[in-house]
Amino acid sequence: MAASAARPSFMFREHSVVPGFGLAFGFTLAYLGIIVLVPLAALALRGAGLGLSDFLALASDRRVVSALTLSFTTSLIAAAINAVFGVLIAWVLVRYRFPGRRLIDAVIDLPFALPTAVAGIALTALYAPNGWVGSLFAPGGALAPLFGDAGLRIAYSPIGIVVALTFVSLPFVVRTVQPVLEDLDIELEQAAATLGAGRLQTVTRVVLPAVLPAILTGFALALARSVGEYGSVIFIAGNIPYVSEIAPLLIVIRLEEFNYAGATAVAVLMLMISFTMLLVINLIQAWSRRRHGHGA
Amino acid sequence: MMAPASAQALLNVSYDPTRELYREFNAAFDTHWQAQGNDRVTVRMSHGGSGAQARTVIDGLDADVVTLALEADINAIAENTGKIPENWRTLLPSNSAPYTSTIVFLVRKGNPKAINDWGDLTKEGVQVITPNPKTSGGARWNYLAAWAWANREYGGDLDRVRDYVGQVYRHVPVLDTGARGSTTTFVQRGIGDVLLAWENEAFLALEELGPDQFDIVVPSISILAEPPVALVPGNSDAKGTTEVAQAYLEYLYSPEGQTIAARHFYRPSEPETVTDASLLERFPDLELVTIDDDQFGGWARAQPEHFGDGGIFDQIYQPAN
Numbered sequence: 001m002a003a004s005a006a007r008p009s010f011m012f013r014e015h016s017v018v019p020g021f022g023l024a025f026g027f028t029l030a031y032l033g034i035i036v037l038v039p040l041a042a043l044a045l046r047g048a049g050l051g052l053s054d055f056l057a058l059a060s061d062r063r064v065v066s067a068l069t070l071s072f073t074t075s076l077i078a079a080a081i082n083a084v085f086g087v088l089i090a091w092v093l094v095r096y097r098f099p100g101r102r103l104i105d106a107v108i109d110l111p112f113a114l115p116t117a118v119a120g121i122a123l124t125a126l127y128a129p130n131g132w133v134g135s136l137f138a139p140g141g142a143l144a145p146l147f148g149d150a151g152l153r154i155a156y157s158p159i160g161i162v163v164a165l166t167f168v169s170l171p172f173v174v175r176t177v178q179p180v181l182e183d184l185d186i187e188l189e190q191a192a193a194t195l196g197a198g199r200l201q202t203v204t205r206v207v208l209p210a211v212l213p214a215i216l217t218g219f220a221l222a223l224a225r226s227v228g229e230y231g232s233v234i235f236i237a238g239n240i241p242y243v244s245e246i247a248p249l250l251i252v253i254r255l256e257e258f259n260y261a262g263a264t265a266v267a268v269l270m271l272m273i274s275f276t277m278l279l280v281i282n283l284i285q286a287w288s289r290r291r292h293g294h295g296a
Numbered sequence: 297m298m299a300p301a302s303a304q305a306l307l308n309v310s311y312d313p314t315r316e317l318y319r320e321f322n323a324a325f326d327t328h329w330q331a332q333g334n335d336r337v338t339v340r341m342s343h344g345g346s347g348a349q350a351r352t353v354i355d356g357l358d359a360d361v362v363t364l365a366l367e368a369d370i371n372a373i374a375e376n377t378g379k380i381p382e383n384w385r386t387l388l389p390s391n392s393a394p395y396t397s398t399i400v401f402l403v404r405k406g407n408p409k410a411i412n413d414w415g416d417l418t419k420e421g422v423q424v425i426t427p428n429p430k431t432s433g434g435a436r437w438n439y440l441a442a443w444a445w446a447n448r449e450y451g452g453d454l455d456r457v458r459d460y461v462g463q464v465y466r467h468v469p470v471l472d473t474g475a476r477g478s479t480t481t482f483v484q485r486g487i488g489d490v491l492l493a494w495e496n497e498a499f500l501a502l503e504e505l506g507p508d509q510f511d512i513v514v515p516s517i518s519i520l521a522e523p524p525v526a527l528v529p530g531n532s533d534a535k536g537t538t539e540v541a542q543a544y545l546e547y548l549y550s551p552e553g554q555t556i557a558a559r560h561f562y563r564p565s566e567p568e569t570v571t572d573a574s575l576l577e578r579f580p581d582l583e584l585v586t587i588d589d590d591q592f593g594g595w596a597r598a599q600p601e602h603f604g605d606g607g608i609f610d611q612i613y614q615p616a617n
Contacts, residue, residue, distance in 0.1 A: 156469060
């Protein structure tokens with residue numbers, strides 16, 4: 001059609017059930033602006049009041065660096081754990097029929113619904129040295145000898161933080177991978193088998209490439225959720241500076257000092273790191289789509 | 297003639313451990329206020345961490361009165377909003393602190409680690425539970441009480457005092473964000489050998505959990521914790537509640553108010569007015585230093601010096617490279 005060729009290239013869909021691209025696009029921008037961009041801009045503005053040299057001094061403060069390092073490494077570990085076990089859960093839920101499947105399916109969402117402080121208190125009770133699980137690893141416990149004389153301390157250590165973050169971010173991986181697995185035709189695997197592929201080959205060459213973008217999305221969402229998590233972590237972490245103090249707690253500490261600029265500076269730092277990481281993950285995702293020819 | 301239909305309402309912004317105290321006091325004040333020929337008054341309460349509560353008032357919560365854990369928190373409201381006059385501390389008796397408390401030790405039954413005074417906290421193998429002074433008002437009193445003991449013990453040698461307080465915090469395995477969190481860690485999770493606690497919280501823990509599990513140890517010296525109260529005329533004038541709000545705070549100093557405070561394990565600032573003298577027997581005598589003592593110089597100096605960004609508490613936690 002000649003008319004469509006003359007249209008500007010950013011109007012990629014010609015027909016839509018929603019009338020008026022201009023109206024819809026305008027609404028999108030306004031909504032995003034009010035809900036997301038204005039609060040973030042206010043945050044950045046408050047941080048700007050600090051001045052660059054103060055900001056850099058704060059960014060290189062050892063306590064801030066240590067808290068940020070802890071927050072991002074524990075989040076990466078938790079997201080990675082969920083990227084493996086979340087996919088496994090999604091696989092079982094999609095490919096098998098068993099009694100209680102719907103119940104388990106519903107349980108996956110509970111970490112979304114629960115106030116995170118409740119999750120934190122429950123997990124701490126479980127993993128504390130006198131809790132059901134924690135006592136197994138505490139000195140004298142059944143599993144303690146595996147970890148030497150001191151046993152393994154879960155609650156009140158960085159391990160506890162990983163446990164809490166794994167709990168709160170589990171649904172993100174399961175819920176992004178599940179629909180993709182449901183769309184994946186089992187015939188593809190059968191075809192691979194008839195062409196002589198082994199099970200490992202089928203998984204690595206057929207199943208994984210199709211699901212990888214979804215896994216990456218789930219991983220990114222889980223990571224983002226974990227980095228910002230506060231409520232559940234402060235109960236289980238022990239909160240010792242340089243050991244188990246997370247960056248969001250440092251923000252709260254700055255607020256307790258009525259130091260709004262200092263709090264904002266840590267927040268802006270977290271925002272910058274998170275944004276960079278999410279951008280990188282997005283790029284990998286786009287690359288993986290092109291490479292394997294799935295998705296858009 | 298009919299009384300106006302709208303009963304007066306006050307908003308009291310307070311901190312966490314005063315829930316039970318003000319529940320009883322509010323009812324008593326309502327009765328007293330009506331007996332004076334006034335309409336009934338309902339008092340709405342807001343509880344939370346003291347610093348966080350101060351921030352909500354700064355950010356616009358229309359409190360008529362504030363009853364917080366630290367003078368520094370009320371000072372912050374006065375400075376940031378101008379809704380409280382600078383001289384608020386002189387406007388009510390006893391430095392605007394109708395009740396006080398102090399810091400004592402809660403130890404496991406029989407005191408197995410023999411913790412009898414501040415010096416025992418840094419003994420080999422002793423674990424101390426206290427919240428983070430950065431996020432908890434109560435924890436700042438803990439810290440200052442330890443400081444006061446060391447200052448006396450080491451004759452004012454500041455290096456040794458700092459070293460001792462630093463040692464204490466190296467014996468802390470879990471640094472909770474609030475006083476109730478620390479109590480839970482010590483009592484429910486079984487972590488640590490000694491909990492540094494407000495005297496009123498220690499009594500409450502003992503009462504609720506049974507005296508068969510814990511003992512209260514009173515150290516040789518501690519600090520006089522003065523949780524202050526203040527009217528917020530910047531809010532109450534606009535709402536027309538100044539008169540009843542002022543009466544509410546003054547009633548805290550009445551025999552009834554003082555007796556209620558004592559019943560909830562706070563030390564009344566005018567103990568001679570308490571109607572039930574047996575309530576006073578539970579408060580042991582010990583040497584109490586105040587925040588206005590020369591070593592601290594009042595909250596205006598102690599707050600930035602010890603707890604400000606880069607202050608002594610932060611320095612204690614700087615690892616020695």
